[in-house]
Amino acid sequence: xxxxxxxxxxxVHVFLPHRAGLPRLSTYFxxxxxxxxxxxxxxxxxxxxxxxxxxFGQFWLVISPALNAAVYFLLVNIIRGGxxxxxxxxxxxxxxxxxxxxxxxxxxxxxxxxxxxxLVLNTAFPLLLLPWxxxxxxxxxxxxxxxxxxxxxxxxxxxxxxxxxxxxxxGECVALNTVHxxxxxxxxxxxFALIFVFAAGLGALMATVQVYFRDTxxxxxxxxxxxxxxxxxxxxxxxxxxxxxxxxLFNPLYPLLGVWTDTLARGVMPPLTWWLGATAWALxxxxxxxxxxxxREREFAVRI
Amino acid sequence: xGEPIPQIAHRxxxxxxxxxxxxxxxxxxxxxxxRPTLKQAIVRLGxxxxxxxxxxxxxxxxxxxxxxxxxxxxxxxxxxxxxxxxTVAGIVPPTRGKVEVVGRTSTLLSxxxxxxxxxxxxxxxILGGLAAGLTKDELEDRYERIAEFADIGDFIEMPMxxxxxxxxxxxxxSVAVHLDPxxxxxxxxxxxxxxxxxxxxxxxxxxxxxNSSTMLLISHALRTIINMSxxxxxxxxxxxxxxxxxxxxxxxxxxxxxVKKTSAVFNDM
Numbered sequence: 001x002x003x004x005x006x007x008x009x010x011x012v013h014v015f016l017p018h019r020a021g022l023p024r025l026s027t028y029f030x031x032x033x034x035x036x037x038x039x040x041x042x043x044x045x046x047x048x049x050x051x052x053x054x055x056f057g058q059f060w061l062v063i064s065p066a067l068n069a070a071v072y073f074l075l076v077n078i079i080r081g082g083x084x085x086x087x088x089x090x091x092x093x094x095x096x097x098x099x100x101x102x103x104x105x106x107x108x109x110x111x112x113x114x115x116x117x118x119l120v121l122n123t124a125f126p127l128l129l130l131p132w133x134x135x136x137x138x139x140x141x142x143x144x145x146x147x148x149x150x151x152x153x154x155x156x157x158x159x160x161x162x163x164x165x166x167x168x169x170x171g172e173c174v175a176l177n178t179v180h181x182x183x184x185x186x187x188x189x190x191x192f193a194l195i196f197v198f199a200a201g202l203g204a205l206m207a208t209v210q211v212y213f214r215d216t217x218x219x220x221x222x223x224x225x226x227x228x229x230x231x232x233x234x235x236x237x238x239x240x241x242x243x244x245x246x247x248x249l250f251n252p253l254y255p256l257l258g259v260w261t262d263t264l265a266r267g268v269m270p271p272l273t274w275w276l277g278a279t280a281w282a283l284x285x286x287x288x289x290x291x292x293x294x295x296r297e298r299e300f301a302v303r304i
Numbered sequence: 305x306g307e308p309i310p311q312i313a314h315r316x317x318x319x320x321x322x323x324x325x326x327x328x329x330x331x332x333x334x335x336x337x338x339r340p341t342l343k344q345a346i347v348r349l350g351x352x353x354x355x356x357x358x359x360x361x362x363x364x365x366x367x368x369x370x371x372x373x374x375x376x377x378x379x380x381x382x383x384x385x386x387x388x389x390x391t392v393a394g395i396v397p398p399t400r401g402k403v404e405v406v407g408r409t410s411t412l413l414s415x416x417x418x419x420x421x422x423x424x425x426x427x428x429x430i431l432g433g434l435a436a437g438l439t440k441d442e443l444e445d446r447y448e449r450i451a452e453f454a455d456i457g458d459f460i461e462m463p464m465x466x467x468x469x470x471x472x473x474x475x476x477x478s479v480a481v482h483l484d485p486x487x488x489x490x491x492x493x494x495x496x497x498x499x500x501x502x503x504x505x506x507x508x509x510x511x512x513x514x515n516s517s518t519m520l521l522i523s524h525a526l527r528t529i530i531n532m533s534x535x536x537x538x539x540x541x542x543x544x545x546x547x548x549x550x551x552x553x554x555x556x557x558x559x560x561x562x563v564k565k566t567s568a569v570f571n572d573m
Contacts, residue, residue, distance in 0.1 A: 010407040010486055015391065017398050031437075038434035045427045046420075049463070119419035122411045124394035125435045215341045301395050302332045302359075303340075 021295040028294065032126040039133035047137055065145035068100065069093050076234050085163050085176025086156040087266070088236070093149050094265040095233035095257050098192070101142040102199045102253070103224040108134035109203025110210040110217045113300055120300055127297040128290065131203040139196070149264075157181055180267055188264035195256050197282040201289030208293045211303050231257055252281035311531040313510065318371040320406075322487060322518040323392060327401035330362040330387050330542075361387035363542040364401075369535070371406075371486075374519040376533030376550050378526065378557055383539040385522045389489045392520065407486025407518075410436065412477060421465040425456065425475055428464055432479055446482050453508070454478035455501075474501055481508050488512060491522045526554045 051057050072092060077084060112130040113120060120127060156179040166173040210216040231253040232240070240248065248254040255277035262270040333356040361384045369375050377385045390396040391403055393411045419428060429450055433443040451460050454475040459467060467475075480488065488509075509532075513519065523529055529536060529550055536550040538557045545560075546553050 013394055013405045013409075015394050015398055015403040015405070017400055023397070035434060035437060037440055038431060041427075041434055042420075042431055045423050045431065049422045115420065117419050119432065119435055121390075122393075122395070123432070123435045124409075125437070129435075212340060213342045213345070215343065298395075298397050299332065301390060302334050 018298065022291070023294065023298075025294070028126055032128060035125055035129060038125065039129040039136060042130075042133040043136040043140070046133075047140065061141055061144040062147060065097055065100070066148050069096060069148065072096055072234065085165070086160060086179050087176055090149070090153060090156065090179055091236065091261050091265040092233065093152060094261045095231070097142060097145040097149060098195055098257055098260050099228055099231065099233050099253070100145070101138055102195065102202065103220075103228075104138040104141060105135050105199040105203040106206045106224065107217065107220050108138060110206035110220060112203075113207045113297075114210055114214070114304055117304065120304060127300060128204060128293055131207040131293070132200065135196075135200050135203050138199070153179060153181070178266070182267035184267045184269055185264055187269065188260060191256075191259040191263050191278070194278045194282040195260060198252060198256055198278075198285045201282075201285030201287065203289070204293040205285070205289035208289075208296050211296070211300055227251075227253065232261070233257060237262075252285070256281060311506070313513075317373050317534060318516060320371045321368050322371040322373070322406050323369040323520075324402070324404040325368070325388075325392070326366050326403075328362055328365045328388075328391065328398050328403060329360070329400035330384075330391055330396060331358060331360050331399045332396070333358050361542055362391070362539075365539075365542075365544045366401075367537060367544065367547060369518060369520075371518050372513065372516040373535050374513060374521060374533040376529035376536040376553075377520060377522045377539065378524075378529055378536065378554065379539035379545075380561065382541075384542040385539055386491055387542075388539065389491055389520060389522065392487070393489055405487060408437075408483070409487040409489060410480045410483040410485030411489045412480035412491065422463055424463055425454075425460040425467070426451070429460075429475065429479055433483065436483060438483065450475075450478045450482045453482065453504070470498065470501075477501075477505055481505075481512065485512075485517060487518045487520070489520045492524070526558065530554055 051060055054060060056063060069092070073089060076088075076092065109131040112134045113127060116127070116130050120130075156177055160177065160179075162175065162177040164173045165176050206216065206220070228234070230247075230251055237254065237258050255274045258274050259270045259278050262268045262274075335356055365384075365388065377388065379385050387396060389411070391398060392405060393409050394403075394405070395411075419432065423431070426447070429447065430440075430443055433446070434440070438446075454460070454471075454477075456467075456471045456474060459471060460475075464472060480490075509519070519533075521529065521533055533550045535547070536553040537547045538545045538553050540560075546556055
């Protein structure tokens with residue numbers, strides 16, 4: 001290569017002070033896109049590493065959601081006196097798996113930057129790739145859990161019993177198994193897209209907070225458990241007391257999990273207000289989480 | 305006297321500018337604690353103490369570096385040497401002023417030894433390269449050379465938690481020099497590794513200098529600075545004190561610091 005051609009090939013980088021704490025976003029996201037393979041590789045490598053020393057290996061991806069479902073089914077059935085049927089079980093699985101996806105993104109996202117250690121200190125790259133890599137990992141761990149859900153769904157629809165619950169006094173009977181494959185279930189795809197976007201923002205937010213308060217990841221397990229109990233996962237949304245419904249206005253997961261479980265588990269089209277609420281929470285979380293992360297990320301190198 | 309001191313022969317330096325630093329200020333806020341926690345924040349709040357302290361790491365620093373230069377950077381601990389490197393690498397943004405860098409930079413800072421200890425050496429190499437902006441194909445091409453140069457045998461396929469610090473340092477050095485950087489930033493990185501590897505590392509650095517790469521070198525071993533660099537700057541509390549011939553700058557610095565020119569200081573690299 002001639003000297004001139006070599007010189008032309010050299011990229012010129014100009015580093016200027018950030019305006020209002022933010023780098024130029026267009027440049028930032030172009031670089032982010034170019035280096036996406038880093039996030040993909042990191043996620044793949046960590047998934048491989050997570051199961052290398054275990055007996056069941058990659059099967060844990062299916063075993064753990066199944067065990068999780070069993071634990072919660074047992075818990076809820078004991079508390080509720082064992083009169084819940086297939087409808088409830090499918091609702092529980094769908095809600096629980098989506099909730100686990102969100103909480104996994106939060107937990108892994110919180111650690112992503114701090115664990116990035118020397119890479120963060122030594123390499124100039126868009127750090128948003130770190131929580132987004134955790135997001136990818138959480139998503140690929142979530143996918144196998146859908147297989148479990150599908151298996152139960154198919155069983156209840158085609159093979160399983162169709163029990164009725166009858167009121168002792170009035171004699172009115174209700175079917176406990178209304179599980180049916182339907183077209184409405186396709187709406188679960190946009191519903192999950194909203195959950196995904198919401199989790200992306202939340203993961204970035206937690207990653208930032210963790211840099212400033214290292215106890216964040218210690219708090220998270222408790223915070224997520226409380227959040228789970230406050231969200232319509234272990235019960236149907238319409239079983240809430242009226243006063244609690246008012247509180248749920250401030251719970252992003254009420255509309256987000258609401259649209260997801262209604263479409264997927266019940267095959268019912270949720271009201272428009274739920275869709276609008278879910279969209280607002282998702283976009284709000286993405287915007288706030290991402291911008292907060294980017295505005296702080298250049299400080300990370302001197303903070304970790 | 306201990307081991308031989310690495311030395312680099314220099315070609316004529318190009319008159320093309322590789323790095324321009326103009327009126328550079330870098331100020332950042334940092335915490336007093338190593339691991340900031342909520343508890344400490346609450347305790348401090350109760351006592352009315354501030355948790356962050358502002359560090360003026362660099363103050364009004366300006367200089368240019370021509371292509372092919374090996375620039376030594378000296379100064380006391382906390383003088384701003386590493387911050388200057390990070391600003392040139394684009395990791396820390398300027399607070400005021402401008403930094404312009406022509407070409408690809410590769411950093412080898414003192415802490416840059418493997419980043420995820422659960423992953424294998426190979427995975428760390430690939431991930432480090434991808435983060436630095438190389439494509440997968442480019443990395444596939446270079447991987448064999450990197451592994452061969454690091455010369456750590458089968459360990460390359462094992463998690464990095466099983467590495468000795470020397471092995472990790474060799475791998476990190478190997479990655480940094482094989483990214484074909486136009487500008488290589490080295491922060492005390494030669495202080496690890498045995499004599500054989502040091503020799504090999506020096507050879508590779510010589511190759512890079514022959515290919516007109518520019519190098520910025522931080523070392524507290526002043527003899528290394530004199531032997532390896534063509535030019536030198538001295539930072540003191542974030543200010544540029546002097547720039548010029550390495551021997552003269554080192555002399556001025558040692559006189560200023562009242563440090564005797566004992567062989568211990570000179571050879572401790």
